[in-house]
Amino acid sequence: MEFDKVKTQSQRIRRQRTWLFIYAFAVTCALIVSVRNNNDVEASMPGNIKISEMAPEEFPEYTLIAADENTDVYDDENVAFAPEDGMLAPETAETTINEDVVVVAKGDSFIGILTNMGLSYADATDIYTAYRKVFDARNIKVGQELHITSAAIGEDEKEVSVSSVMVEPVKGTRYIVEKNAEGIYESRTEQDQLIDDVKTIDGVIEGNLSVAMGDAGVPLNVIGNFIDIFSFSVDFRRDIHTGDKFEVRYERKLAPDGSVVKTGDIVFAALQLGKDKYELYRFEDKSGNADYYDEKGLALKKNLDRKPMEFKQARISSRFGRRFHPILKRYRGHDGVDYAAPSGTKIYASGDGVVTMAKWYGGYGKYIKIRHNAEYSTGYAHMRSFAKGIRPGVRVKQGQVIGYVGNTGLSTGPHLHFEVVRNGKKVDPLKVKAATGKNLSGAKLAEFKKVVAKVKASADQEKEIASAEDADQIGQMIEKFE
Numbered sequence: 001m002e003f004d005k006v007k008t009q010s011q012r013i014r015r016q017r018t019w020l021f022i023y024a025f026a027v028t029c030a031l032i033v034s035v036r037n038n039n040d041v042e043a044s045m046p047g048n049i050k051i052s053e054m055a056p057e058e059f060p061e062y063t064l065i066a067a068d069e070n071t072d073v074y075d076d077e078n079v080a081f082a083p084e085d086g087m088l089a090p091e092t093a094e095t096t097i098n099e100d101v102v103v104v105a106k107g108d109s110f111i112g113i114l115t116n117m118g119l120s121y122a123d124a125t126d127i128y129t130a131y132r133k134v135f136d137a138r139n140i141k142v143g144q145e146l147h148i149t150s151a152a153i154g155e156d157e158k159e160v161s162v163s164s165v166m167v168e169p170v171k172g173t174r175y176i177v178e179k180n181a182e183g184i185y186e187s188r189t190e191q192d193q194l195i196d197d198v199k200t201i202d203g204v205i206e207g208n209l210s211v212a213m214g215d216a217g218v219p220l221n222v223i224g225n226f227i228d229i230f231s232f233s234v235d236f237r238r239d240i241h242t243g244d245k246f247e248v249r250y251e252r253k254l255a256p257d258g259s260v261v262k263t264g265d266i267v268f269a270a271l272q273l274g275k276d277k278y279e280l281y282r283f284e285d286k287s288g289n290a291d292y293y294d295e296k297g298l299a300l301k302k303n304l305d306r307k308p309m310e311f312k313q314a315r316i317s318s319r320f321g322r323r324f325h326p327i328l329k330r331y332r333g334h335d336g337v338d339y340a341a342p343s344g345t346k347i348y349a350s351g352d353g354v355v356t357m358a359k360w361y362g363g364y365g366k367y368i369k370i371r372h373n374a375e376y377s378t379g380y381a382h383m384r385s386f387a388k389g390i391r392p393g394v395r396v397k398q399g400q401v402i403g404y405v406g407n408t409g410l411s412t413g414p415h416l417h418f419e420v421v422r423n424g425k426k427v428d429p430l431k432v433k434a435a436t437g438k439n440l441s442g443a444k445l446a447e448f449k450k451v452v453a454k455v456k457a458s459a460d461q462e463k464e465i466a467s468a469e470d471a472d473q474i475g476q477m478i479e480k481f482e
């Protein structure tokens with residue numbers, strides 16, 4: 001019978017300080033209660049007596065567990081049982097260990113948080129100093145959690161002794177300061193092994209690309225990088241229409257629990273704009289230069305060509321800024337750069353864009369203007385003639401021939417007057433970020449093709465896993481209904 005078992009086992013408990021009395025008292029009370037309420041007293045395991053389900057009014061706060069017959073009595077939070085006043089003579093309770101999570105609030109300082117808990121300023125400073133070897137605790141941020149293990153000490157328990165502090169500013173990286181056996185604070189870093197991962201997100205654009213990407217769950221910094229990648233190929237205000245599509249694949253670092261620690265580079269970026277498809281792969285060469293290329297290894301033209309013409313040795317005959325005008329015979333601003341070149345030299349589009357002007361334009365003679373994006377336009381003056389098919393509204397690619405060097409308008413000899421307009425203002429073309437993209441060839445191209453194959457293979461794999469997960473879910477649903 002369970003009743004007897006408890007009784008005989010508790011009788012076997014040897015006298016051990018005053019706790020025996022407490023224990024006996026508690027057990028007796030519990031037994032009385034249990035008998036009165038006709039409740040069972042559990043004897044869960046031999047030598048491990050658990051008394052539960054006491055009437056709350058009889059024993060309001062404690063559930064007593066004796067781990068074995070030689071131990072003190074503990075409640076279920078592993079705190080030594082101390083009788084309340086009036087039950088037995090009060091004893092000093094054993095040390096209570098507190099594990100607090102303090103969320104840093106505005107205006108908090110690390111040392112301030114510790115001293116507010118009751119830690120002495122000297123100890124708080126010791127902790128701060130020990131911490132500095134791995135983490136400067138002045139860098140704690142509002143909202144960050146400090147996990148503090150402490151115990152109340154001293155006669156009146158108003159002082160506090162802190163045994164450890166842990167902060168995890170980046171998921172998976174924990175900075176810990178801990179009191180060692182000699183009572184000295186030591187710090188260390190715990191680093192979870194991060195998992196490399198590539199995430200793919202695609203979606204249909206309804207009006208605004210960044211809104212569509214945000215809605216699909218693409219992190220803000222990845223959206224920013226995506227737009228940067230395409231900023232010289234796509235005019236985001238004019239080229240994007242409802243129903244266009246995007247796809248982005250970017251690197252991530254995951255903590256073991258699968259949470260994202262940080263996002264990395266975009267390895268693949270695609271835009272389907274009407275019938276035009278742009279697919280770009282990231283490639284980093286051995287010296288660490290990274291750029292984006294299409295599947296064939298052709299470089300993405302990110303920036304404007306500062307000398308958009310066939311004759312690359314063309315001499316600069318006049319720079320941007322104030323100069324004495326050779327025909328007008330007075331000082332005036334020169335709002336472009338002049339390249340002297342033989343008549344008929346091919347002139348290229350400085351970047352991808354749309355032709356907005358192709359006509360005789362006063363002193364500029366035969367003039368073409370191309371809008372590249374919301375920020376940049378370029379102008380080309382004194383042309384002998386325009387290339388076939390070049391007229392307003394036509395899309396041009398960087399490097400495409402748009403016309404030929406001439407001497408039309410206010411000009412003293414064949415040259416290209418080239419200007420760059422940034423946000424409506426003419427700027428020095430030579431100070432504009434130069435086009436960098438070089439097409440891949442040879443060994444680099446071979447390396448690049450491997451990267452493309454890898455990105456494609458992992459995309460396929462991801463799709464397989466996703467469909468397997470779907471199949472698994474369907475399987476589980478079927479099981480439920482069977």
Ligand SMILES: [Zn+2]
Nearest residue numbers: 336337338417
């Ligand atoms: Zn000029």
